[in-house]
Amino acid sequence: MKQSRRLSSFILFCAALAAHAQPNVSGRWQGSFDIPGPGGAVQRDTAFLILQQTGTQITGSAGRSEDMQTPLHDGLFRNDAIAFAVDVRPGTTVRFKLQLQGDHLRGTATGLPPDPVANIAVDVTRLPDPSLAALLQHFMGSILVLRDGQVLADRSFGSANLE
16 A cells, blocks of 8 residues: 555656656757848848757757857846847847747747847747657668677667668
C-alpha cells in the first residue's frame, strides 16, 4: 500500500513538472523582415539567431548570417515570450520582443534605422539541429571506432540497397 502511494505521488509530481515545463528556444533560428525607408522604399533584411536558454535566461547572438553574429544581452524567456537586445553598432541597439508559436518566433524589433521607434515585424523559423545525433539520422555508411586495438563502436547506418 505504501509503495502504491509513493508511486502515485511520484507520478503526480512528474505530471506537475511536465505541466509547468517551459519550452526551450535553444537552437538556430532564421527569417527575414522588411524595414520601411524614406519615400515608401522597403529594405529586406535577414535575421539569424543562435539562442541558448537556461531556465528563463537567454544568451547567444544575432546577425544577418551564421558567420556575422553579435552577442545579445538582456535576454529573458517567460510565458512563451522572449525579449533581448543586440548592439548592432555604436549607439544603435535593436530590441526584439518575440512570441514562441510552434517552430516560429514572431513579434517585433525596434531600434532599426532610419526610424528607431518603428515596430518592425519579425518572423524567424527554427532551423534543424546540426548535432551529431541529428546528422546521423541522414548518414548512410559504417562506423568503426578503435582505441588501443579494442572496438569501441561498430555500427552501420542506412540501406545497403537504395533501390
